[in-house]
Amino acid sequence: MTGEVKVPARPSRDEWLARHAAAVAGGRLPEFRTAGGRTVEPVYTPDDLDGEWSAYDAELGLPGEPPYTRGATATGYRERLWSWEFYAGFGAAEDANARYRYLLETGATGGVSIALDLPTQIGLDSDDPLAVREIGRVGVALDTLDDVFRMFDGIDLKRAGKVFTTANAIGPIACAWFYCLAEERGEDPRDVVVTIQNDPLKEYVARGTQFLPVAASVKCAGDVIEFCAERGLPWFPISVSGSHMQQSGGTCAQEAAFTLANAIAYADEVAGRGVADFAPLIELHFCTDMEFFEEVAKYRVVRRVWTEILAERYAIEGQPPRLHAVTSGLPLTAQQPRNNIVRITLQALAQVLGGVPQTRTASYDEGLAIPAEDAVKLSIRTNQIIAHETGIPHTVDPLGGSYYVEALTRSIYAEVRDILATVEAMGGATVAVETGWFRERLAAGAYEQELRLENRERLVVGVNECVEDEEGELQLFKLDADAAERQLARLRKVRAERDEAALAAAMARLGATLGRGENSIPAVIDAVKARATVGEICARFRAAFGEYRPEVEHLG
């Protein structure tokens, strides 16, 4: 039978709602809201998008075209899959070295991401009294350039693909280390791709490794960017990070907006020094939480807003944003830890659907300890299954055009723009950091999330829903008890054997350079070559710029 199919007239969404008012009024929940606080409608239609998509070109465009909402490249994952890199490091340098070799052999494609222990990140030597209990605990302990050599022993940096580290307050030292590592191994530093997180602003807000005053930290971060630009290094000298702010209680819109506000502070710093081509050097780093569609939309929004900021504020066009994403550790539970495998899979999927080219995926035991080898391998396999078995990477931005995702994209965009205007009006990100404005918002958000969990507005399996008596037979990682002792012995040896005259000269030069306010990196390079320790170098920075001190707060 042939003949014309009669298409019934489509009611507007309001008419549809009226027609089905009785049916849609009573749901499982009194109201449906996203984690970011958005009310979720029962259905989305073209009405949510002005009917005609009149703003399609301004808001979305096509992949690889401004404003890059649908993707930074035209090819998406058709040319190259997203990379899956792994964050690892513990003990002394040789312990971390063994884990990196394992990861590279197992199929990690995004290179090596180095977790540093807290003393290293805060600029303290392993033999500092504050450091002794923390050597090698949450990352690898690096005191001198010799440790960096040992960490990469037998690893071909070119073949590893990329080296990343969470050096923030010590960004200049990490920059010098990797530069010297390549040089002293007889390689061209331009042949290695290094990402230094180098984002001290979010440390004051969420992560807590700051040790200099805020303005001095921005200056030091700017030194790294300027040095890489001048030397033509194809590195990412900064990875402005929102992930810690979301994990500290921020909504996805706050994460995006606070990160972009911080990115503006760094961009202003280097633009003010006359660095013209900084846009490709700035990576934007976020984390993917469980609120699936909001997270997908967030990555689309970030590309659009950063593209607009580059054009409006710096007259830079045609530079697609460089995004990096990591699955959030926050939703991972210590209870029934194997459930985290499913959570990580969904988060990994969301960041892939958000079109992020560089990713990191957590391990299911991270709620408990440093990941065990098997858990890390499972995270690699998770990415490989999404990449090879689902067909998801076959087309670019497959959720583009979803009425819901596009409506979320618009809504998050408006909120991000609004927050950015507020921060700009108060004097920019450095003011929002110094006055605690960012921190206060995240702390309030974290408290609200906890209350919603405890009154069961928010359900988490294994925590307040489907709770079980715990099994507890997981094989958890155990740090080698000797690691700290080995690290301390190495540090003593370096101190005993280095050329004291060369060291003194390098340190004097560093002090003078800092005193004149010049770019610190060349002098830091001299110092690390002379085997100055992290603590010795950071002491010079503290002497020149002063020291951040936390304040006692009174509540109630």
Next chain:
Amino acid sequence: MSPAAPPAAPIRVLVAKPGLDGHDRGAGVVARALRDAGMEVIYTGIRQTPDSIVAVALQEDVECVGLSVLSGSHVEYATDVRKLLDQQGAADIPVILGGIVPADDIAVLEDAGVSAVFPPGSRIVDITATIERLARRPEQPA
């Protein structure tokens, strides 16, 4: 003196983060919750030593010390804070601890004199109730 008994003063609690770890989301949530439960909360800020924590506890005349440790060094920090309080004549100030504490370590902490331990998944109401039960209170006039 007014013949009517004065209303009980709010419990004063010190929330403290010993060690280098700067992740203070948990400490912040607990501090807000205790404030909302009517307590006076003093938060040390990050990166404290056992010495600095005990100094603030005595100076602020607190009635309970809550430690937040996520770095794995909970046994060492809690033991030190407990010992220092005892040595400085404040054996009656209870020390409680929250953070990423493996189940095996809870008994170790209790042996070290920690009055209550709150591992991941603990509820605010339980923390509040525990402090109300344990806190050193000023002696009531006879």
